[in-house]
Amino acid sequence: MKRIIPSDRLKFLPEGLTSLSAQGVVENRQSFGNNIIVEAPGGGWSALVKDTLRDPMLWFLLGTSILFFLTGSHTESLVLAIALIPFLSMDAYLHRRTQASTATLADLLAAQATVIRQGQREVVDARELVPGDLVEVSGGQPFPADGLLVSVESAQVDESALTGEAYPVRKVAACSSWVRGKDMALDDSAWGFAGTRMLTGNAHLRVVFTGRETFYGEIVHTALAGRHGRTPLQHAVARLVGNLLLVSIAFCVLLAAVRVYQGHGWLDAFVSAVTLAVAALPEEFPVVLTFFLGVGVYRLAKRKALVRQAVAVENIGRVTTICCDKTGTLTEGKLTLAHPLPVEGSSRESLLTMACLASRRDSGDPLDDALFQASGCDDEPTVLASFPFTEARKRETTVVEQQGKAMALVKGAPETVLSMCTLSATEMTSWQTQVGQLAAEGHKVLACAWRDWTGNLEKEPANDFIFAGLLAFEDPVRDGVKEALAQCHAARIRVIMVTGDHPDTARAIASEIHLGGHSPQVMTGDEFEQRLANNDVTAIRAVDVVARAIPAQKHALVQHLQAQGELVAVTGDGVNDVPALKCADIGIAMGERGTRAAREVASIVLMDDNFRTIVDAIAEGRQLFNNLQQSYQYLLMIHIPLVLTAALIPLMGFPILYLPIHIVWLELIIHPTALLVFQNAAQHDSLRSHPSRRVKHFFDVRQTVIIGFTGLLVTVLVYWSYARSLGLGRDIEHARAMALAVLIFAGAGLTAALSRFRGIAASVVMAGALLSALTFIQVPTLSTLLALRPLHVDDWLIAGLSGVFVALPVIYDQWASARLGGDGTD
Numbered sequence: 001m002k003r004i005i006p007s008d009r010l011k012f013l014p015e016g017l018t019s020l021s022a023q024g025v026v027e028n029r030q031s032f033g034n035n036i037i038v039e040a041p042g043g044g045w046s047a048l049v050k051d052t053l054r055d056p057m058l059w060f061l062l063g064t065s066i067l068f069f070l071t072g073s074h075t076e077s078l079v080l081a082i083a084l085i086p087f088l089s090m091d092a093y094l095h096r097r098t099q100a101s102t103a104t105l106a107d108l109l110a111a112q113a114t115v116i117r118q119g120q121r122e123v124v125d126a127r128e129l130v131p132g133d134l135v136e137v138s139g140g141q142p143f144p145a146d147g148l149l150v151s152v153e154s155a156q157v158d159e160s161a162l163t164g165e166a167y168p169v170r171k172v173a174a175c176s177s178w179v180r181g182k183d184m185a186l187d188d189s190a191w192g193f194a195g196t197r198m199l200t201g202n203a204h205l206r207v208v209f210t211g212r213e214t215f216y217g218e219i220v221h222t223a224l225a226g227r228h229g230r231t232p233l234q235h236a237v238a239r240l241v242g243n244l245l246l247v248s249i250a251f252c253v254l255l256a257a258v259r260v261y262q263g264h265g266w267l268d269a270f271v272s273a274v275t276l277a278v279a280a281l282p283e284e285f286p287v288v289l290t291f292f293l294g295v296g297v298y299r300l301a302k303r304k305a306l307v308r309q310a311v312a313v314e315n316i317g318r319v320t321t322i323c324c325d326k327t328g329t330l331t332e333g334k335l336t337l338a339h340p341l342p343v344e345g346s347s348r349e350s351l352l353t354m355a356c357l358a359s360r361r362d363s364g365d366p367l368d369d370a371l372f373q374a375s376g377c378d379d380e381p382t383v384l385a386s387f388p389f390t391e392a393r394k395r396e397t398t399v400v401e402q403q404g405k406a407m408a409l410v411k412g413a414p415e416t417v418l419s420m421c422t423l424s425a426t427e428m429t430s431w432q433t434q435v436g437q438l439a440a441e442g443h444k445v446l447a448c449a450w451r452d453w454t455g456n457l458e459k460e461p462a463n464d465f466i467f468a469g470l471l472a473f474e475d476p477v478r479d480g481v482k483e484a485l486a487q488c489h490a491a492r493i494r495v496i497m498v499t500g501d502h503p504d505t506a507r508a509i510a511s512e513i514h515l516g517g518h519s520p521q522v523m524t525g526d527e528f529e530q531r532l533a534n535n536d537v538t539a540i541r542a543v544d545v546v547a548r549a550i551p552a553q554k555h556a557l558v559q560h561l562q563a564q565g566e567l568v569a570v571t572g573d574g575v576n577d578v579p580a581l582k583c584a585d586i587g588i589a590m591g592e593r594g595t596r597a598a599r600e601v602a603s604i605v606l607m608d609d610n611f612r613t614i615v616d617a618i619a620e621g622r623q624l625f626n627n628l629q630q631s632y633q634y635l636l637m638i639h640i641p642l643v644l645t646a647a648l649i650p651l652m653g654f655p656i657l658y659l660p661i662h663i664v665w666l667e668l669i670i671h672p673t674a675l676l677v678f679q680n681a682a683q684h685d686s687l688r689s690h691p692s693r694r695v696k697h698f699f700d701v702r703q704t705v706i707i708g709f710t711g712l713l714v715t716v717l718v719y720w721s722y723a724r725s726l727g728l729g730r731d732i733e734h735a736r737a738m739a740l741a742v743l744i745f746a747g748a749g750l751t752a753a754l755s756r757f758r759g760i761a762a763s764v765v766m767a768g769a770l771l772s773a774l775t776f777i778q779v780p781t782l783s784t785l786l787a788l789r790p791l792h793v794d795d796w797l798i799a800g801l802s803g804v805f806v807a808l809p810v811i812y813d814q815w816a817s818a819r820l821g822g823d824g825t826d
Contacts, residue, residue: 003146003191003215005184005208012132013206015177017150019116019134028130035129035145035210037109037194037217109194109216110144116204133207139200143192146209146216148174154201154388156365159193160327160574168199168366170389174206195575200365201388216575218552241285244639251647258651288631288674295679296624303616304607306591312603314628316586317621318567319493322614323558323580325572326499326509328590329611331475333573335366337374338443339472341434349375351469355448357381358398358409367446370473385457395420397460399453408453408461414470417447421467434470442501442508443472480612482513487615494566496544498554500576503547516544525549532560555579571614573598588614629699630754631678633707637806638670638747640711645718645739655732657722657739659787665776669744669769673751676761706813710806714746717802725795734789737777741791741799744773749803753810773799 005013012028014020020028110126114136121136126144129135134150137143149155155171174190192198192205195216211217252273259269296313300306307313327333342351352375359368384406385399395412410417414435418428431447438445449465488495497515499506503522510520522545523531531539541564546557554570558580561568570577570584575598581587582601589602590609599605606613642658649657658666699707721742725735748766755762776782778790791799 003186003188005148005178005186007183009131009208010178010184013148013208014132014134017116017134017204019119020130020132021118024132025117025130028132029128032131032210032213034127035207036127037145037211037214110142113144129207129210131207131210135205135207136202137192137198137205138202139198142197143194143205145194145205145207146214147192147205147207148186149190149192149203150174150206151204152201153203154390155203156199156201157192157196158199159196160333171201171203172392215551244285248643251643255647255650262653284635284671284674285632287671288635289628291675292624292628292631292679296620300604300617300620303613303620304610305613305617306605306607307603312586312621314621314625315567316569316604316617317619317623317625319569319586319618319621321494321496321561321566321568322488323496323498323554323561323568323570323584324611325574325577326497326501326506327475328573328609329478329571330481330497330509330513331477333475333609335370335444335473336476337370337471338474338476339438340374340469341472342469343467346468351448351471353377353379354409354450354468355411355446355471357400357407358396358411358448360386367444367473371471385460387460399457399461406453406457407450408465409448409450410461410465411446411448411471414445414447417449417465418467420463421449421465423467427467431467431470438470438472440504440508442505443474446471446473477509477513478609478611480610484612484615485513485515491618493618496546496557498546498549498557498580500549501547503545506545506547510545520544522547525553528557529553532556537564551576551579555583558583569614569618571611573609588617627678629703631674633699633703633810634678634747634750634754635670635674636707637710637714637750638743640708641714641718641743641746642666644711644715645722645743649719649722654722654726657736659736661786662736662740665772665786666740666743669747669765669772673747673765673769677751677755677759677765702813706809710750710809713809714743714802714806717746717806718742721795721798721802731789733783733787734791737783737788737791738795738799740788741773741777741795742802744769745799745803746806747803749805749807750810753807753814 012024012031014024112123113126113129114121114123115129116122116134116136129145133145135144135147143157149171150173152171152173156168157171159169169189171192172189174186178184192203193216194214209215209217256269256273259273293313297307300313324330337352340348340351342348352371355371356375356377356379359365359371361368361372381400381402383398383400387393387397389396389412393412394416395410397408397410399406399408401407410420414431418431418435423431435445435447447470448468450468451461451465453461455461485495495515497506497510503524507520507522510516510522511518521543523539523543525546525548528540528543528546528549540560546553549557554577558568558570562583562585567585569586569588570580571588571590572578572581573590577589577598578601581589581598586604587602588604588606589598591599591605591607604617646656646658718739722735722739725738726732748769751762751766751769757763776786777788780790783790
């Protein structure tokens with residue numbers, strides 16, 4: 001990665017180790033401002049409340065609750081008022097966490113910096129730094145801004161939070177002078193970046209970019225520029241509820257007008273309209289959505305996935321592409337010694353002992369830590385001389401006393417150490433081949449050698465070493481990743497690895513886990529950016545791995561996929577992942593090793609950092625959507641005949657079919673059925689078939705046809721049974737009882753067909769509905785209170801057959817769907 005310094009910025013930067021003057025500090029601050037990388041969040045509670053009240057679903061619930069209260073249906077009003085609480089709480093929590101995430105982005109930044117001004121060293125607030133400042137950075141300290149490393153001593157930097165690179169990055173000094181009047185591009189090896197930390201060594205940093213111009217500042221600005229929009233499910237449900245609400249209002253107004261026209265009076269017209277309104281208003285839909293999402297959150301928590309946005313439970317089920325970080329997600333995110341390869345005639349233990357003698361326990365180098373952990377070496381040798389690693393020498397040499405003799409040991413880059421050893425041409429070629437193979441497999445390779453030493457301890461030994469062997473380190477793949485990826489492939493979910501690692505390393509990991517098969521298509525971030533600029537969609541569509549990717553490129557990849565109609569999940573753990581996590585339809589952060597900033601903006605946090613949990617979460621989301629669809633199918637199939645018969649029968653001049661008490665009775669059956677029966681549908685441990693990409697409409701054409709046909713079929717049966725009773729000379733009470741019995745049995749049949757009796761709730765609720773019909777209709781005292789009349793045996797037979805008859809279209813649809821290999825969501 002190269003960073004360009006514009007020519008107009010160079011004039012503000014002193015050369016070499018020259019420090020800024022007091023006047024230079026003032027002038028540069030006037031030109032560039034303070035080094036404020038993350039601004040404090042503002043807005044307070046007033047802005048939070050204002051944003052929360054923009055949700056139209058909240059206003060719908062509130063308005064419907066008030067309407068029920070004004071019409072005397074206090075129980076329904078109370079239920080809706082209670083349903084407001086989770087909606088308000090969820091919105092308020094999410095907005096509040098968005099503000100909190102802004103504050104946590106500052107966690108990795110330096111609070112203070114040691115700066116040299118006018119030749120004097122002083123400690124200042126990091127926000128006071130300006131371009132041109134010369135800053136001292138030592139081991140363990142974070143970089144306070146982006147700048148050039150003008151002097152370096154054994155510098156190793158942890159850039160994992162910013163770039164995703166698992167290994168420490170060795171830094172080199174930039175040129176101490178530059179040509180004025182032209183832009184200058186320098187590799188990232190000569191840069192120090194805000195948000196990264198010096199592991200070992202010391203460096204002088206010439207500050208070039210501050211505030212929002214820093215790499216970290218760009219990330220923060222991108223992350224805070226977007227907002228979490230409403231999910232496709234929210235849009236679909238809101239659209240469905242809005243349409244039903246308009247239809248309900250139209251029917252109520254029409255019924256009231258017709259009743260007045262028929263001469264029934266204003267009171268009768270009002271009662272008819274209110275009764276129809278209670279039956280028709282779709283208050284169950286948002287309540288069911290809230291309840292199902294809550295159940296999904298609970299189930300995912302049991303699977304070690306913490307859901308931070310309840311709607312993500314459904315949205316993750318619609319995912320078609322996963323942009324997955326490598327380090328800490330597909331791999332464990334820590335270095336381990338994978339392959340110690342000693343020379344012939346030596347042992348693994350001997351090689352590890354020599355390597356440990358050439359290392360330092362307190363170096364802070366992850367390679368040294370992995371080496372000591374693998375060897376279990378506890379010896380503390382007497383160190384006679386030490387020559388630390390430098391980028392120029394690419395090796396570390398230690399002279400120790402062993403059994404009264406001095407021994408020199410060297411550890412470092414294989415090409416450097418091999419050149420210092422006495423090896424034949426054949427041996428040299430053999431070891432170089434092994435080094436190439438290990439590097440191609442994604443390993444970090446070190447070589448180790450030794451020799452007796454009797455020379456000057458102030459001079460580093462550089463030749464006549466005896467080669468001891470190779471040490472190959474790796475960031476191992478997580479358990480279960482290969483199987484999880486196979487499931488994603490079977491479910492037609494595309495997985496793209498996006499990493500800051502070298503292409504060879506990324507390719508090796510991808511091949512190991514069979515991402516893209518045995519020959520994954522690898523593209524660098526710069527190549528992706530170029531192909532995106534050329535609109536080369538075909539090449540991007542085939543890519544399996546994007547290596548050497550910077551945050552802006554990962555963010556651009558997510559946006560490109562979304563523009564292609566994909567619903568994208570992004571996994572990550574570092575600050576570098578924040579823009580993509582927030583831009584994605586579903587952001588999935590790692591809970592164990594992830595940064596706090598990544599967790600704050602993510603929709604879901606994996607508490608076990610296991611890629612397998614992502615597969616479980618997608619399966620849970622898909623199951624929830626299926627369950628929700630079944631619940632809404634039931635609601636529509638039962639509400640269509642309820643509304644149509646409640647409206648059309650009075651419009652035809654007949655007495656009102658449903659009295660308010662009947663509507664309350666039916667709602668007491670409908671509510672628990674929609675809430676309890678379908679959320680307990682059978683769970684699946686594997687991914688189900690591929691859903692549609694985005695929920696433009698809650699139901700597809702086939703489902704809409706089945707819902708409409710079944711709803712009209714129930715309407716015809718209810719009307720026919722009502723008219724049949726009146727035609728046989730029976731009174732209106734008997735006709736009402738007959739119509740109610742048919743409607744309740746039809747609802748039971750639909751419940752059985754949709755749920756297939758999965759879970760005890762289906763049997764209990766259906767049995768309760770049928771028992772209530774028998775009790776309230778056949779017990780004379782109760783039927784009189786409800787303005788009904790007990791039915792005859794033939795009436796109950798018709799009601800029972802009606803329940804079976806209306807279930808047949810649903811059963812056939814499920815059979816046809818299963819035969820085609822779908823699950824009803826396509």
